[in-house]
Amino acid sequence: MRARSVLMSLLVLATTVSAQEPNRAPAKSAPERTTISTNAGTAEVLAFERDMEAAVVRGDVGYLSRILDADFTFTHGDGWTTGGAPIRVDTRASWLDAVAKQPYRSRDLDSVKVEMHGDIAITYGRYVAKTRDAAAGRDRFTVWFERVYARRNGQWQYLSHRTVHGPTYE
Numbered sequence: 001m002r003a004r005s006v007l008m009s010l011l012v013l014a015t016t017v018s019a020q021e022p023n024r025a026p027a028k029s030a031p032e033r034t035t036i037s038t039n040a041g042t043a044e045v046l047a048f049e050r051d052m053e054a055a056v057v058r059g060d061v062g063y064l065s066r067i068l069d070a071d072f073t074f075t076h077g078d079g080w081t082t083g084g085a086p087i088r089v090d091t092r093a094s095w096l097d098a099v100a101k102q103p104y105r106s107r108d109l110d111s112v113k114v115e116m117h118g119d120i121a122i123t124y125g126r127y128v129a130k131t132r133d134a135a136a137g138r139d140r141f142t143v144w145f146e147r148v149y150a151r152r153n154g155q156w157q158y159l160s161h162r163t164v165h166g167p168t169y170e
Contacts, residue, residue, distance in 0.1 A: 041114075041116050041121065041151075042114040042116060042121075044156070045114050045116070045121040045123060045149060045156065046112060046114060046123075048067075048149065048156045049109065049112065049123055049147070049149075050109060051063075052064070052067060052158060053107045053108075053109060053127065055099075056099050056104060056107055057102075057104045057105070057106060057107055058102070059099055059100055059101070059102035060099075061096050061099060061100045064095075064096060064099060065096060067155075067156065067157060067158050068092050068095070068096070068157070068158050069092070069150070069157045069158060069159045070092065071092070071159070072091070072092040072095065072158060072159060072160065073089055073090065073091060073159075073160050073161070074089065074090040074095045074160075074161040075089050075160075075161065075162045075163055076088045076089070076090070076163055076167075077163055077166070077167065078163050078164055078165050078166060080162075081164060081165075086163070102132065103131050103132055103133065104129055104130065104131055104132065105130040105131065105132055106128075106129065106130045107127050107128070107129045108127060108128045108129075109125060109126070109127050110125065110126055110127070110128065111125045111126045112124070112125030112126075113125060119150055119151040119152070120148065120149070120150050120151075121148070121149040121150075121151075121156070122146065122147070122148055122149075123145075123146070123147045123149070124144075124145065124146045124147070124164070125144070125145065126142055126143065126144045126145070127142070127143055127145065128140070128141075128142050129141055129142075129143065129167075137169060138169050140169070140170045141166065141167040141168060141169045141170065142166055142167065142168050142170065143163050143165075143166040143167050143168075144163070144164050144165035144166055145161055145162065145163055145164060146161075146162050146164055147160060147161050147162070148160040
């Protein structure tokens with residue numbers, strides 16, 4: 001229960017910070033693989049996140065079913081950062097249904113940082129996605145995100161994804 005309380009406090013803080021500068025786009029930079037924390041858990045979390053992204057591209061619902069928490073949510077779009085609505089919010093079931101259709105050619109991470117809080121990890125950064133069946137000009141986009149993971153029974157679980165800027169189409 002304490003972990004859930006810490007998690008909720010961190011999400012409220014992140015939302016408050018994001019909402020303070022709603023019109024400021026994150027600067028584009030060269031990909032980097034740095035972390036805030038230097039403990040061994042950060043490398044493990046980054047590897048877990050890369051494995052998760054690869055599973056999304058493959059449409060590997062079996063793997064994702066094992067790592068998504070029962071109350072997983074995926075908030076698409078940054079409209080919520082200025083008081084509006086997100087594009088959509090997926091539950092565990094609806095996200096698995098979407099991934100099963102294999103909509104992505106790729107989802108490449110960059111600029112990812114990790115905050116470790118015991119058995120809670122928060123990552124934030126960007127992914128660049130290429131989709132399979134989008135209209136011209138909408139097949140490549142970037143998303144800046146914040147994600148939350150929890151280590152349970154020795155395994156990382158994916159709890160939440162929240163888009164903080166984007167999608168931005170290239």
